[in-house]
Each structure stands twice: as structure tokens, then as C-alpha cells.
Amino acid sequence: MQLPEPLLQSLEGVPGFDRDAFVSVHQSGAQVTSVRFNPAKPVSGTGGHGLPLAGAVPWTQHGYYLEHRPSFTFDPLFHAGTYYVQEASSMFLEQALLQHAEVTQPLRVLDLCAAPGGKSTHLQSLISEGSLLVSNEVIKARAAILTENLTKWGGSNVVVSNNDPAHFARLEGFFDVLVVDAPCSGSGLFRRDPEAIGEWSPSAVQLCQGRQQRILADAWPALRQDGLLLYSTCSYSPEEDESILDWLMETFDCESLPLQRPDAGIVEIRSPRGAWGYRFYPDKIKGEGFFLAAIRKRDAATAPRHKVKSLEMLSQKESAALHRWMDGDGLRFLRHGQRVFAFPEDAVSDLVILQSALYLQSAGTVLGEPIRDKLVPDPALALSPRVSEEVLRCPLDYDNAIRFLQRQDLSLDAPKGWQLATFAGVALGWMNVLPNRVNNYYPREWRIRAQAPSPGPDPAGAPEGTFEK
Numbered sequence: 001m002q003l004p005e006p007l008l009q010s011l012e013g014v015p016g017f018d019r020d021a022f023v024s025v026h027q028s029g030a031q032v033t034s035v036r037f038n039p040a041k042p043v044s045g046t047g048g049h050g051l052p053l054a055g056a057v058p059w060t061q062h063g064y065y066l067e068h069r070p071s072f073t074f075d076p077l078f079h080a081g082t083y084y085v086q087e088a089s090s091m092f093l094e095q096a097l098l099q100h101a102e103v104t105q106p107l108r109v110l111d112l113c114a115a116p117g118g119k120s121t122h123l124q125s126l127i128s129e130g131s132l133l134v135s136n137e138v139i140k141a142r143a144a145i146l147t148e149n150l151t152k153w154g155g156s157n158v159v160v161s162n163n164d165p166a167h168f169a170r171l172e173g174f175f176d177v178l179v180v181d182a183p184c185s186g187s188g189l190f191r192r193d194p195e196a197i198g199e200w201s202p203s204a205v206q207l208c209q210g211r212q213q214r215i216l217a218d219a220w221p222a223l224r225q226d227g228l229l230l231y232s233t234c235s236y237s238p239e240e241d242e243s244i245l246d247w248l249m250e251t252f253d254c255e256s257l258p259l260q261r262p263d264a265g266i267v268e269i270r271s272p273r274g275a276w277g278y279r280f281y282p283d284k285i286k287g288e289g290f291f292l293a294a295i296r297k298r299d300a301a302t303a304p305r306h307k308v309k310s311l312e313m314l315s316q317k318e319s320a321a322l323h324r325w326m327d328g329d330g331l332r333f334l335r336h337g338q339r340v341f342a343f344p345e346d347a348v349s350d351l352v353i354l355q356s357a358l359y360l361q362s363a364g365t366v367l368g369e370p371i372r373d374k375l376v377p378d379p380a381l382a383l384s385p386r387v388s389e390e391v392l393r394c395p396l397d398y399d400n401a402i403r404f405l406q407r408q409d410l411s412l413d414a415p416k417g418w419q420l421a422t423f424a425g426v427a428l429g430w431m432n433v434l435p436n437r438v439n440n441y442y443p444r445e446w447r448i449r450a451q452a453p454s455p456g457p458d459p460a461g462a463p464e465g466t467f468e469k
């Protein structure tokens with residue numbers, strides 16, 4: 001692996017940069033794989049997840065390294081949203097949130113650059129049920145992947161939007177926490193993705209810096225006074241890290257916040273204007289290149305009055321019928337078009353504002369489409385940890401679970417009607433058992449398309465739909 005010489009030269013003198021160790025860790029071919037478990041979907045069956053765990057990630061509660069990289073595509077528990085494959089350094093976000101936000105209180109959190117959903121699934125696990133996460137992605141195709149990953153994660157307190165950062169100016173002072181995991185020149189991921197080296201150049205770094213400033217300037221008004229900004233990149237370049245912190249300090253009234261580090265390998269820096277930032281180098285910690293900083297907004301933001309369209313609530317009778325399908329404690333059932341969905345009761349007024357200001361891709365948990373007195377259940381309901389205990393469950397063995405996820409026909413001896421297909425006690429999706437056949441309702445766009453790998457671990461990694469920082 002040939003790292004760009006201009007990159008190495010630009011890092012000379014940057015705190016924590018050790019040229020020889022840095023080059024050598026990139027040339028070693030070593031790969032680090034890590035996952036973060038979903039606390040809302042514990043797996044208790046024999047052997048649990050069966051993943052080859054190799055110790056905890058020191059800066060997060062639910063993150064673990066793996067001894068090697070298994071084929072996630074052919075693990076039903078991956079599709080069930082019981083864990084997310086996430087780069088370890090990125091999980092440091094948890095420390096920043098826990099140290100500087102009141103996560104036990106209801107929070108409105110905006111994850112502005114969210115696809116494919118690593119930070120958003122993490123944030124969802126850290127905030128309270130009555131909090132609200134708005135997970136935004138500007139690129140439409142990527143917003144669809146984000147929705148899929150968040151649907152599988154299962155939280156009802158999430159809204160996915162597909163907006164340009166500039167649109168958030170309509171929500172002045174609305175959010176308590178703003179996460180900007182900015183698009184960047186990507187040098188931090190060179191070890192994992194050597195092909196990205198070819199796309200790197202000093203001018204790409206400049207271009208990214210300009211874009212990062214625009215994104216931050218556009219979203220800044222949406223953060224309330226005393227709200228928390230978490231800024232991160234996977235770039236080593238000071239132009240995208242320290243210089244952005246200095247630009248924030250010069251442009252806005254804000255205060256930089258220090259973080260406690262549970263691992264001495266994380267390098268604490270002070271920018272020329274004194275802002276704190278945290279650098280991750282693969283030769284110093286077990287993870288990829290990453291940068292994170294926490295900033296408190298000081299200037300005032302006034303909450304504007306919104307012209308709002310109301311939402312259609314279900315009647316008590318309609319809602320009562322839905323409790324057979326979902327534990328609705330603390331949730332409100334609402335109608336959108338033909339479908340009904342569940343949303344945290346305390347956040348319904350926020351949703352009314354959001355739908356007036358943004359282009360929403362999804363909100364809460366879709367239960368399905370009521371037809372006469374019956375419900376055609378939605379995949380999101382199957383993947384919600386709140387799906388009712390009353391719903392019939394059909395445990396599948398491994399081979400049938402894979403057939404189900406490939407959307408193939410199944411031949412099973414099961415009672416008639418809607419059933420949750422489960423594996424190791426965790427729901428995968430819906431089947432409708434008819435007298436002469438079983439209809440597989442796994443979404444076509446989510447199905448496994450890859451060929452099954454040969455038995456045994458797959459150190460090179462099998463093709464898969466979801467893996468990112």
C-alpha cells in the first residue's frame with residue numbers, strides 16, 4: 001500500500017503522527033473488525049450470537065472486536081438488527097454524548113449526515129424512549145439504506161429525512177444535539193479501503209473543507225442555545241479537523257468541550273485557537289483513523305412559530321385493535337395514507353413540526369395497512385422490539401432462516417395466519433401461512449442476493465449490504 005506522499009508530509013508535526021508506525025500499520029495488511037450490539041434486541045439462545053468475539057471496545061458499552069471477519073450476509077441475526085457492523089473508533093461518539101448531554105432527559109437529536117446509519121443506530125441506543133432522533137441523509141439512494149438499517153434496528157423514536165442541510169434553517173433552535181459526521185477526504189479508512197487512496201489529493205481536502213463549513217453553517221441555526229454539536233470526520237488532514245474547529249470558534253459564539261478518554265492511545269489535541277479534539281490513529285489504537293470534537297453553542301436561537309399541518313390520530317377503538325399487534329405503552333397510533341404507524345406520545349407535536357419543514361422518508365414504526373377489521377402487517381412491525389407477545393411466532397432453523405431472508409418458498413408445518421419468522425428467538429419478518437402454502441413477506445429489496453459462502457469463517461469478508469463507519 002503506497003500512501004500519498006503529500007498526505008504524509010502534511011501530517012508532519014501533527015500531534016500523535018508517527019510516520020514510521022503509521023506507514024507500517026498501513027503496510028501490515030492487518031484488518032480490525034468490530035460490531036456494536038443492539039441493547040433493545042438481546043439474543044439469549046444457545047451460543048448467543050455465535051460471533052467470534054475478541055474483547056470489548058474500551059470506549060463504548062456494547063461494542064466488541066471480532067477475531068476475524070465472518071460472513072455477515074449469511075448471519076440471520078445481522079438482518080434481524082441485533083448488531084451493527086461498525087468501525088471501532090467511530091464508537092467514541094458515545095463518550096461525547098454521555099459526557100456532555102443529559103441522555104436520561106427527552107432530547108431532540110439531529111444526525112445530519114447519517115447514511116448508512118452507524119452513528120444513528122448508536123445514538124438511538126443511547127437516548128431515552130421519549131427522545132427523538134432525526135436521521136437525515138441528503139442523497140436519496142443512501143437515505144433508503146439508512147431507512148432499512150434503522151427499521152431493522154427497531155426504535156420507534158426515529159424519523160428519517162432526506163433533506164439538504166440548508167433546509168434545517170426552518171427549524172431554528174429545535175435540536176438539543178447536532179451530530180455532523182461530515183463527508184470528508186477519507187484518509188482514515190485507507191487501511192481498510194486501499195482503493196480510496198487513488199481518489200485522495202490535496203485539492204480534494206480543500207474541497208471537503210469548504211463543504212464541511214457550508215454544512216455546519218447551514219445546520220447551526222437548528223441547534224438551540226447551549227445545545228451540543230458533535231463534529232467528526234474520518235480524515236487525518238488538519239484542514240478538515242483542527243481548522244474546522246477554529247473556523248467554528250471564529251464564526252460562531254461557542255465553547256469547545258474536553259472529553260475524558262478511556263484509552264491512552266486516543267490523542268488529545270488543542271487547535272491553534274485552543275479547541276479540544278480527539279485523533280485516532282491505527283498505530284495507536286485498535287481501530288481506523290477518526291477525529292471527533294464536542295462544541296457547546298452559546299449564541300441564542302429563537303424558536304420560530306411554525307405553520308403546521310396536523311396529523312391524523314386513530315380513534316380509541318381503532319387504537320385498541322392495534323394493541324393486539326404492538327405494545328403501545330407511551331406510543332400514539334397515527335395514520336399516514338393507507339398505513340398506520342406508532343410514534344412516541346410525547347414527541348407527536350415535534351413530528352407535526354418536522355413534517356411541515358422537511359421531506360420525511362419514514363417516522364416511527366409502521367404497523368401496516370388496515371383492511372376492513374384486519375391488519376396487513378408491515379416489515380417494520382416485525383422488526384420492532386415492541387411487537388406484541390400475542391403474535392404467533394414460528395421458530396426457523398438456520399437453513400430455513402436463510403431461505404426466508406432470500407425470499408424463497410418455505411414448506412413448514414405451522415398454524416394458519418400471520419406468523420413472525422424467528423431465528424434464535426429474534427424476529428426476521430412476516431410469513432402468512434395458508435392451507436396449501438406459506439407466503440413469504442420478506443421485503444424484496446432487502447433479500448439476500450449473494451451466493452452462500454463455503455462453510456467456515458471467511459477472513460476476506462463476503463459481499464454484504466451494510467458496512468460502514
Ligand SMILES: C[S@@+](CC[C@H](N)C(=O)[O-])C[C@H]1O[C@@H](n2cnc3c(N)ncnc32)[C@H](O)[C@@H]1O
Nearest residue numbers: 113114115116117118119138139181182183469
Ligand atoms: C461520513 S458519511 C456518514 C456516515 C454515517 N454518519 C455513519 O455513521 O454511518 C457522510 C455522509 O454525508 C453525506 N453527504 C455528502 N455530501 C453532503 C452534503 N453536501 N451535505 C450533507 N451531507 C452530505 C454523504 O452522502 C454521506 O452519507
